[in-house]
Amino acid sequence: MSGTRTHCPYCALQCAMTLSTTTADADSVAAPVATVRAGAVTVAGRAFPTNRGGLCKKGWTAAELLVSPDRILEPLLRQVDGTFEPASWSDALDLVAAKLHETRAGFGADAVGVFGGGGLTNEKAYQLGKFTRVALRSSRIDYNGRFCMSSAAAAGNRAFGLDRGLPFRVDELDAADTILILGSNVAQTMPPFIGHLEGARAAGGLVVVDPRRTATARLTDDGAGMHVQPTPGSDLVLLLGLAHIVIAEKLADLDYLEARTTGFDAVRRSVSQWWPTRVQEHTGVPVWQLRELARRLAAGAARGKATGNGTYILTGRGVEQHADGTDTATAAINLSLLLGLVGTTHSGYGTLTGQGNGQGGREHGQKCDQLPGYRKISDPTARAHVAGVWGVDPDSLPGVGLPAVELLSALGEPGGIRCLLVHGSNVVVSAPNADRVRAALKTLDFLVVADFFFSETAVLADVVLPVTQWAEEEGTMTSLEGRVIRRRRAVDAPNGVRSELWIWQELARRLGSAGTFSAQASEVFDELCRASEGGLADYSGLSYALLDTEEPAFWPYPVGSTGTPRLFLDRFAHPDGLARLVAVTARRLGTPAQVGGTLTLITGRLLEHYQSGTQTRRVRELSDAQPDARLQLHPATAEQLGISDEAWVEVSNDRGTVRCRAQVSTDIRLDTVFLPFHFSGDQRANLLTDDETDPISGMPEFKKTTVRVRALVKAGADV
Numbered sequence: 001m002s003g004t005r006t007h008c009p010y011c012a013l014q015c016a017m018t019l020s021t022t023t024a025d026a027d028s029v030a031a032p033v034a035t036v037r038a039g040a041v042t043v044a045g046r047a048f049p050t051n052r053g054g055l056c057k058k059g060w061t062a063a064e065l066l067v068s069p070d071r072i073l074e075p076l077l078r079q080v081d082g083t084f085e086p087a088s089w090s091d092a093l094d095l096v097a098a099k100l101h102e103t104r105a106g107f108g109a110d111a112v113g114v115f116g117g118g119g120l121t122n123e124k125a126y127q128l129g130k131f132t133r134v135a136l137r138s139s140r141i142d143y144n145g146r147f148c149m150s151s152a153a154a155a156g157n158r159a160f161g162l163d164r165g166l167p168f169r170v171d172e173l174d175a176a177d178t179i180l181i182l183g184s185n186v187a188q189t190m191p192p193f194i195g196h197l198e199g200a201r202a203a204g205g206l207v208v209v210d211p212r213r214t215a216t217a218r219l220t221d222d223g224a225g226m227h228v229q230p231t232p233g234s235d236l237v238l239l240l241g242l243a244h245i246v247i248a249e250k251l252a253d254l255d256y257l258e259a260r261t262t263g264f265d266a267v268r269r270s271v272s273q274w275w276p277t278r279v280q281e282h283t284g285v286p287v288w289q290l291r292e293l294a295r296r297l298a299a300g301a302a303r304g305k306a307t308g309n310g311t312y313i314l315t316g317r318g319v320e321q322h323a324d325g326t327d328t329a330t331a332a333i334n335l336s337l338l339l340g341l342v343g344t345t346h347s348g349y350g351t352l353t354g355q356g357n358g359q360g361g362r363e364h365g366q367k368c369d370q371l372p373g374y375r376k377i378s379d380p381t382a383r384a385h386v387a388g389v390w391g392v393d394p395d396s397l398p399g400v401g402l403p404a405v406e407l408l409s410a411l412g413e414p415g416g417i418r419c420l421l422v423h424g425s426n427v428v429v430s431a432p433n434a435d436r437v438r439a440a441l442k443t444l445d446f447l448v449v450a451d452f453f454f455s456e457t458a459v460l461a462d463v464v465l466p467v468t469q470w471a472e473e474e475g476t477m478t479s480l481e482g483r484v485i486r487r488r489r490a491v492d493a494p495n496g497v498r499s500e501l502w503i504w505q506e507l508a509r510r511l512g513s514a515g516t517f518s519a520q521a522s523e524v525f526d527e528l529c530r531a532s533e534g535g536l537a538d539y540s541g542l543s544y545a546l547l548d549t550e551e552p553a554f555w556p557y558p559v560g561s562t563g564t565p566r567l568f569l570d571r572f573a574h575p576d577g578l579a580r581l582v583a584v585t586a587r588r589l590g591t592p593a594q595v596g597g598t599l600t601l602i603t604g605r606l607l608e609h610y611q612s613g614t615q616t617r618r619v620r621e622l623s624d625a626q627p628d629a630r631l632q633l634h635p636a637t638a639e640q641l642g643i644s645d646e647a648w649v650e651v652s653n654d655r656g657t658v659r660c661r662a663q664v665s666t667d668i669r670l671d672t673v674f675l676p677f678h679f680s681g682d683q684r685a686n687l688l689t690d691d692e693t694d695p696i697s698g699m700p701e702f703k704k705t706t707v708r709v710r711a712l713v714k715a716g717a718d719v
């Protein structure tokens with residue numbers, strides 16, 4: 001059939017779609033579509049193992065943004081009076097290069113910082129890391145994945161020696177007996193994914209752990225499973241308690257533990273104090289439910305050994321985006337290892353990667369401590385290998401930089417960052433303690449933002465560089481199951497817009513950089529494959545030609561292999577081949593909220609909007625459905641505070657104040673309120689969140705914040 005086979009620009013499910021540039025009749029598509037700059041690009045779902053032809057609303061409407069009237073179509077330079085004026089690409093890039101040069105000369109290479117994104121293709125993520133280390137010679141690069149996957153990644157590396165979100169194919173979940181989902185609302189964040197939960201639902205084995213009764217939690221109704229509703233941030237205790245029951249009731253798989261793991265004794269000791277009544281006290285989850293859940297997980301795993309369809313444990317941001325997120329993800333892994341789930345053909349553990357290229361984006365060098373192929377920048381062998389591919393001296397590569405929250409805290413500070421390049425993130429909306437970030441951005445000598453639209457971050461820039469969107473570029477993405485897939489160009493970009501690969505090539509040339517910077521995605525991919533060779537995320541056997549045959553391409557994919565859909569079947573990635581159980585302790589036993597009228601705020605997502613909303617707030621159908629932020633709160637809490645449905649409220653703490661309408665609903669606990677983080681101005685949930693981070697992963701505390709809520713009489717509002 002005609003049309004361009006590609007994948008959705010948004011989340012990590014990377015639903016397959018076909019783009020056609022149609023007139024009236026879909027069958028009359030003239031080849032070759034790649035040369036058409038069309039007003040009407042039609043999106044059709046395409047059969048693929050993850051989405052089976054389905055798309056969510058965001059996917060269906062994604063093409064509208066290609067022709068959005070808000071699109072930035074030429075480089076823009078901030079004038080002395082604060083307004084923006086268009087400029088030619090050569091003038092804009094000359095200015096950027098001059099500022100980069102001047103900053104480095106005056107204040108050292110680390111005075112230039114770079115902030116990337118998990119939405120960038122593998123090629124862009126790789127090239128951005130290389131550009132920073134080779135052309136800018138700065139160590140200070142990190143990216144928004146720090147806000148997303150970092151706790152799960154740190155836990156996976158620690159336990160398995162390797163971090164691939166799902167170490168198995170998504171469709172292996174289809175016939176599972178039992179699936180435990182901790183802190184993810186997949187029914188809204190990856191709607192086609194719920195098709196893979198049908199087997200577990202039919203077996204009565206879907207368990208959803210969420211303080212809210214979400215659309216995903218409702219999938220457990222009518223005998224399909226169980227909704228567990230703990231207090232926010234108490235998942236670590238919950239998981240320690242489940243491990244306690246598994247061990248106490250002799251449900252652990254001792255043969256597996258003996259053959260495939262180390263660390264059991266320490267974990268056994270560490271969970272001994274978490275007997276069920278104590279766990280109930282700290283989590284609000286009743287003892288009967290704890291026991292039933294532990295038994296179900298174990299029974300599913302045992303059945304799986306016979307049938308091939310066992311127990312899967314999956315985590316999402318709800319349990320990971322905490323200042324103890326790494327330990328919580330570790331506790332979920334410990335439980336999985338106790339039950340003998342990981343590295344088998346019948347069961348598994350995984351984390352649901354979020355951003356479109358959240359997986360690939362964390363493998364190829366955007367992280368402050370990383371070189372391509374998931375290598376460590378502190379490892380001399382890795383430096384030598386990658387420097388060889390880049391044609392530079394290993395000693396010229398900088399060392400470890402700063403993780404995202406620290407990087408943002410270093411903006412404008414003495415000895416900190418004076419000049420920042422942002423590619424693929426809207427930190428003014430999405431970073432914790434967002435007003436502090438906004439203020440810090442304003443103290444910079446020079447801010448460059450590459451985007452398609454005037455995001456809340458782009459409006460603060462000195463130079464805005466308009467870049468190509470997904471359907472206008474070639475590249476690869478690595479989806480949540482570790483499958484490398486092709487993003488293909490379906491239409492030409494508008495005249496004034498350029499690809500980031502071209503921008504970095506031009507800037508590197510102007511800076512007189514060592515090494516070469518190709519603007520061709522396939523050439524960059526070939527180089528990435530070589531740079532990743534021998535690393536944990538080895539792509540060296542891959543090429544565009546191979547990916548174009550639509551063969552499943554799961555990494556590691558070294559030269560001569562056919563890829564690795566299921567990881568760890570024979571061994572884990574630690575040198576001894578064993579998985580590590582790591583004893584963790586609950587350090588942050590929460591004081592229950594509602595003390596002195598305070599409530600616990602949790603933040604997260606709505607189906608209709610994507611992340612900071614830069615894109616989806618510009619799609620009519622999506623913004624009509626969810627035009628603004630609503631504070632979800634329980635009717636009893638609302639009544640106590642004198643708040644009615646739709647009324648304006650003020651949510652505040654020491655860091656900031658959000659003003660929005662109330663959505664009164666029994667789907668949330670009495671002590672908890674919820675805000676989506678997709679909105680702008682004084683509806684930014686991140687005005688309230690704390691920038692305290694997890695000591696291991698650098699993940700901020702997005703999911704648990706103390707706030708006060710009161711009814712607001714808003715001037716001119718219909719209260």
Ligand SMILES: Nc1nc2c(c(=O)[nH]1)N[C@H]1C(S)=C(S)[C@@H](COP(=O)(O)OP(=O)(O)OC[C@H]3O[C@@H](n4cnc5c(=O)[nH]c(N)nc54)[C@H](O)[C@@H]3O)O[C@H]1N2
Nearest residue numbers: 183184185189232233316317318354355604605607610611
């Ligand atoms: N529609 C939509 N889809 C998306 C995205 C989007 O922005 N919009 N973004 C993509 C990205 S980058 C990501 S990372 C994923 C995220 O996907 P999810 O992890 O599913 O998303 P969230 O809504 O952030 O959080 C999930 C749930 O965690 C719950 N939660 C909050 N605090 C706690 C807690 O302490 N314990 C437990 N157990 N649960 C808690 C919330 O109530 C929420 O329902 O979605 C991806 N898909």
Ligand SMILES: Nc1nc2c(c(=O)[nH]1)N[C@H]1C(S)=C(S)[C@@H](COP(=O)(O)OP(=O)(O)OC[C@H]3O[C@@H](n4cnc5c(=O)[nH]c(N)nc54)[C@H](O)[C@@H]3O)O[C@H]1N2
Nearest residue numbers: 144147148423424425426430450455603611612614677702
């Ligand atoms: N309170 C709270 N805050 C959160 C979260 C939460 O659950 N609660 N979740 C966190 C998570 S999981 C994530 S992933 C972050 C995401 O938050 P952000 O990092 O802000 O992510 P996006 O909104 O996707 O930002 C991407 C920006 O880059 C642009 N863009 C998209 N693709 C490209 C590209 O290829 N090149 C360039 N140059 N620009 C591009 C988009 O138009 C948009 O302006 O938010 C985090 N913040």
Ligand code: SF4
Nearest residue numbers: 008010011015056059
């Ligand atoms: S679920 Fe994710 S990948 Fe699929 S259509 Fe929706 S946003 Fe796109």
Ligand SMILES: [Mo]
Nearest residue numbers: 147148354355
């Ligand atoms: Mo994310």
